[in-house]
Amino acid sequence: MQRENWNRDWYFWKVNDSFAIGNGIPESACMVNVPHDAMIGEKPFAESQNVNNTGFRDSSVYKYAKKLMVPSEEKDKLIFLKFEGVYMGATVYVNGQAAGRNMFGYSTFYVDLTPLLKYNAENLIMVSVRGAMKNSRWYSGAGIYRDVTLLKSDRCRIKEDSVQLTTLEADQEMAVLMLRGQITNQHAQNMNIRVSYEITDKEGNCVAKASFRQFVKEQSDVSFQRRAAVELPYLWSSETPDLYQCSVSLYEMLPEGEVLLDTQETAFGIRTIVADTKRGFRVNGKTVKLRGACIHHDSGLLGSATYETAQYRQIAKLKQAGFNAIRMAHHPIGEALLRACDHLGMYVMEETFDMWQSCKSDFDYGMFFEDQWRNDVALMVQKDYNHPSVVMYSVGNEIPEFGTDAGAGFCAEISDYIRSMDDTRLLTCGINGIFITGDHLDEIVTEILKDSDIKPSGTVNDYLTVMDNYMPELVAHPVVDENIDKICALLDVAGYNYMTSRYEADAVNYPDRVMVGSETYPPQIAKNWEIIKRTDSVIGDFTWTGWDYMGESGIGLPAYHFGEGGFSAQFPATLAYVGDIDITGFRRPMSYYRELVFEQTKTPYIAVQNPQHYGEKPMLTPWILGDLTASWTWPECEDKPVIVEVYSAGDEVELICNGVLLGRQPAGEANQYRAYFETTYQPGTLLAVSYEKGAEIGRRELKTVTGDTVLQVCVEDMKDYVPEQTTEKGILQYIFLSIVDTEGTLDYNKREKLKAEISGVAEWMVCGNADPRSLQVPPEPEFETFEGKAQIIVRKKNAREPVTLTIYRLSNDSVQTVTF
Numbered sequence: 001m002q003r004e005n006w007n008r009d010w011y012f013w014k015v016n017d018s019f020a021i022g023n024g025i026p027e028s029a030c031m032v033n034v035p036h037d038a039m040i041g042e043k044p045f046a047e048s049q050n051v052n053n054t055g056f057r058d059s060s061v062y063k064y065a066k067k068l069m070v071p072s073e074e075k076d077k078l079i080f081l082k083f084e085g086v087y088m089g090a091t092v093y094v095n096g097q098a099a100g101r102n103m104f105g106y107s108t109f110y111v112d113l114t115p116l117l118k119y120n121a122e123n124l125i126m127v128s129v130r131g132a133m134k135n136s137r138w139y140s141g142a143g144i145y146r147d148v149t150l151l152k153s154d155r156c157r158i159k160e161d162s163v164q165l166t167t168l169e170a171d172q173e174m175a176v177l178m179l180r181g182q183i184t185n186q187h188a189q190n191m192n193i194r195v196s197y198e199i200t201d202k203e204g205n206c207v208a209k210a211s212f213r214q215f216v217k218e219q220s221d222v223s224f225q226r227r228a229a230v231e232l233p234y235l236w237s238s239e240t241p242d243l244y245q246c247s248v249s250l251y252e253m254l255p256e257g258e259v260l261l262d263t264q265e266t267a268f269g270i271r272t273i274v275a276d277t278k279r280g281f282r283v284n285g286k287t288v289k290l291r292g293a294c295i296h297h298d299s300g301l302l303g304s305a306t307y308e309t310a311q312y313r314q315i316a317k318l319k320q321a322g323f324n325a326i327r328m329a330h331h332p333i334g335e336a337l338l339r340a341c342d343h344l345g346m347y348v349m350e351e352t353f354d355m356w357q358s359c360k361s362d363f364d365y366g367m368f369f370e371d372q373w374r375n376d377v378a379l380m381v382q383k384d385y386n387h388p389s390v391v392m393y394s395v396g397n398e399i400p401e402f403g404t405d406a407g408a409g410f411c412a413e414i415s416d417y418i419r420s421m422d423d424t425r426l427l428t429c430g431i432n433g434i435f436i437t438g439d440h441l442d443e444i445v446t447e448i449l450k451d452s453d454i455k456p457s458g459t460v461n462d463y464l465t466v467m468d469n470y471m472p473e474l475v476a477h478p479v480v481d482e483n484i485d486k487i488c489a490l491l492d493v494a495g496y497n498y499m500t501s502r503y504e505a506d507a508v509n510y511p512d513r514v515m516v517g518s519e520t521y522p523p524q525i526a527k528n529w530e531i532i533k534r535t536d537s538v539i540g541d542f543t544w545t546g547w548d549y550m551g552e553s554g555i556g557l558p559a560y561h562f563g564e565g566g567f568s569a570q571f572p573a574t575l576a577y578v579g580d581i582d583i584t585g586f587r588r589p590m591s592y593y594r595e596l597v598f599e600q601t602k603t604p605y606i607a608v609q610n611p612q613h614y615g616e617k618p619m620l621t622p623w624i625l626g627d628l629t630a631s632w633t634w635p636e637c638e639d640k641p642v643i644v645e646v647y648s649a650g651d652e653v654e655l656i657c658n659g660v661l662l663g664r665q666p667a668g669e670a671n672q673y674r675a676y677f678e679t680t681y682q683p684g685t686l687l688a689v690s691y692e693k694g695a696e697i698g699r700r701e702l703k704t705v706t707g708d709t710v711l712q713v714c715v716e717d718m719k720d721y722v723p724e725q726t727t728e729k730g731i732l733q734y735i736f737l738s739i740v741d742t743e744g745t746l747d748y749n750k751r752e753k754l755k756a757e758i759s760g761v762a763e764w765m766v767c768g769n770a771d772p773r774s775l776q777v778p779p780e781p782e783f784e785t786f787e788g789k790a791q792i793i794v795r796k797k798n799a800r801e802p803v804t805l806t807i808y809r810l811s812n813d814s815v816q817t818v819t820f
Contacts, residue, residue, distance in 0.1 A: 293546020
């Protein structure tokens with residue numbers, strides 16, 4: 001099968017009148033390359049219909065068009081387009097006639113262009129995208145936001161995504177694999193076919209190969225399967241992400257010789273997974289605790305546009321921060337991110353849907369679920385099958401129907417359907433204690449709050465915030481217990497969203513139930529992880545969230561007045577601001593705290609409570625660790641009181657300011673790795689030293705910014721993240737900017753205006769910062785720093801050609817140039 005990247009040079013325009021007639025390309029159309037997020041170009045505004053769900057950005061109806069010339073000698077070929085993701089309601093037209101459609105915004109789907117093509121003439125391919133609002137609880141983006149590929153094949157071919165490699169058994173000595181595939185013959189005659197396959201290891205050595213004959217009737221499909229044995233296999237895991245390649249070829253057997261019809265290649269990993277309540281989750285026989293991060297699919301400043309470089313960078317930074325697993329919330333993951341997880345070693349909980357029949361937004365996928373779910377589940381499983389990183393499928397997140405008998409029956413139907421296609425992964429779901437109550441929520445809440453003036457209402461997030469202190473009682477209610485049991489009986493792993501208080505009791509009461517914290521509050525990680533470590537039946541934790549995201553604006557933003565943050569956050573809040581890592585890839589205090597809890601480091605961390613609000617009680621949602629900054633530069637706060645938090649793995653930690661000991665506090669696991677010191681702010685050096693049984697195990701310091709500051713420019717080495725074969729095609733290049741003093745100390749207080757220009761073989765992508773209230777619309781070349789930091793992203797079209805970036809610091813008219 002011939003594959004051609006079809007991302008370049010699409011016409012794009014916004015449709016203001018959905019009833020407009022015309023299949024041509026209007027003069028107002030502009031040229032874009034996909035992946036393309038149409039929504040990120042819409043300026044946020046206070047009256048947005050989507051309000052904080054999508055960061056006060058609305059979507060619309062968008063159209064994309066591209067011309068395709070097909071020579072007459074290709075009349076006998078099949079010609080397809082592969083779309084890895086179009087959000088949402090996509091219809092594909094060929095010369096004005098509908099060729100295919102896909103309503104779900106997260107499915108990889110194929111469209112056969114062949115019946116509607118004209119030969120020796122230009123064909124107009126048009127994609128209509130309908131972003132009816134409201135259709136999402138988070139920033140979805142809009143348009144053709146993932147890759148597009150043009151496929152050409154003989155009419156007898158290997159069916160798309162049909163080649164599957166299954167590990168039947170594996171140890172250090174031998175692995176036994178099952179190779180399966182499907183041949184489809186759309187010729188008008190029977191065919192004699194020879195199938196050959198070859199499996200190569202990470203060094204390119206052939207480890208297994210064979211060939212066999214197959215007879216395929218006209219206009220029919222036939223399946224094949226073969227066993228292959230691999231000696232001394234490289235076993236894939238998060239620690240050893242070694243991959244194999246399998247190439248399968250079809251040859252037509254003719255009297256005059258063989259003719260190659262098709263070849264399909266796929267990467268895969270050899271590994272086994274299993275879970276039980278005695279030995280937990282095991283990969284290749286080794287018990288693993290999942291140190292997990294929930295993530296959404298947007299790529300920070302790029303919006304929803306899915307670039308492979310961005311995906312590799314994100315997974316690499318999550319691993320560096322101590323995570324070994326991600327949960328894609330709340331929909332199927334993109335292929336580029338799966339490749340990154342395979343190559344870098346990250347376990348994946350894949351998720352099907354955020355809704356079934358019951359819509360959570362006015363015009364979301366719930367409108368189409370009844371007719372479309374089987375197709376979209378099949379597309380997900382086919383896409384995921386050969387990716388060793390995928391270890392679990394979630395059949396849904398916080399589904400209202402979970403709390404009903406009919407919903408339990410439907411859960412069984414979806415679970416059985418997935419197992420019929422793939423019985424090698426574990427099945428789970430995200431059960432929320434509020435939704436699982438079914439029709440009994442009001443009476444349960446009334447019963448719990450009978451002596452309280454609290455009256456919760458609104459969205460599930462509102463409920464979780466208001467009911468935070470009462471959730472252990474709510475999730476332990478007999479109705480909740482009964483409904484959870486019905487759902488968990490159908491799955492391999494019980495996924496608990498914000499129900500960590502059930503772990504210990506359920507481990508005793510349900511000795512056969514394997515559990516995972518499918519979604520948890522970040523500040524609770526120390527308490528949760530202590531239980532997880534000593535409870536074999538709880539296999540891990542997935543925090544909300546590992547990486548900040550657009551939409552659900554303000555969920556993690558501390559506030560001191562109504563409307564500043566939390567679920568009362570008003571425009572111009574655009575980011576959730578809840579990630580361990582911000583949207584530019586910079587780690588926040590919660591990330592360092594979690595890394596210590598995960599026992600991935602012994603270096604302490606210093607976070608300072610905002611002294612400008614000393615004595616005030618911040619308004620915090622359950623997702624917020626605090627109003628904290630890793631800075632010891634607080635102008636106008638000298639001699640004023642301040643509280644310093646030190647996160648430490650040692651059983652004790654001391655804090656020293658300018659050589660003066662401020663105190664020594666207990667820390668470590670017994671104190672949830674957190675020590676507090678109240679002092680007065682004095683500029684200089686703040687030093688934390690951790691001790692374990694009297695011996696120093698780590699230290700860290702914060703310094704006050706002194707003297708003049710300079711603009712520091714750091715070009716990230718993308719080779720640290722991205723395989724060389726990807727860099728050859730041109731990659732995104734991330735440039736990190738920071739305002740620092742002469743010793744390199746970051747000035748968190750600096751908010752400066754910058755301007756940038758590039759020259760060379762490169763494409764300007766975006767610039768900006770991690771400000772949760774930023775209103776910047778890319779690709780503006782002028783931008784600001786936030787907490788002293790900013791980011792520029794460009795795309796190098798040729799990895800070998802140098803690009804020059806010129807940055808103007810407008811506050812003092814200084815200019816800095818960097819070539820990379």
